[in-house]
Amino acid sequence: MKRVLIAVAVALALLAPTVVRAQSNAELIAADLDAWWAANFAERGLSYSSPRLEIVDQPGTNFCGFIDVFEGPAGYCATNRTVYLSTGFLSPDSITGVLPLISHEWGHHVQNLVDTGVSTPMEAELQADCFAGAFIQYATESDWISPAVGAMALQLTQSAGDVWWLVPADEAIHGSQSDRAIAFMTGLHGGLSVCGF
Ligand SMILES: [Zn+2]
Incomplete structure (x- = not known):
């Protein structure tokens, strides 16, 4: 009887790693972002609902019905409220890549x-950069990322694009590098309220 119990215990120990899946840094960052935005909505008396996060690792995975997520490192689909991240461009554990x-x-x-007061796709892109700056400032102040990671996030914001669901992916709508840096720094130094939220 005792031997059987030991065998069961060993079997359970072997099974455990497959049952408890380790969260990627992307998922951890998403959870933090979600909580931060929920708190900011609550502060303003607005109701918030979370998007889904989907990490895609296969080319040919459509999002929003027609865009291949491997055309860009990340995207947001308004119709199914999903944030997509493509592992074709970076590891979901790369904090400096995933965070911005x-x-x-x-x-x-x-x-x-x-309604955040933006009317053109370009304004929406720059405001999203501003929001990213505000969150990264919060993350730096909370000591879970270092100022160096924040600085790298700024550089990546200047160079990275996403896939916007309203226009073709290759259209230049994210603004110039300096526009993006200014938007990011505005959020970083002024917080959400200067981004128009
Ligand atoms: Zn965007």
């Missing part, structure tokens, strides 16, 4: 939930 991308895409989700 997901926090930018989360900004598009916020724009989808409430």
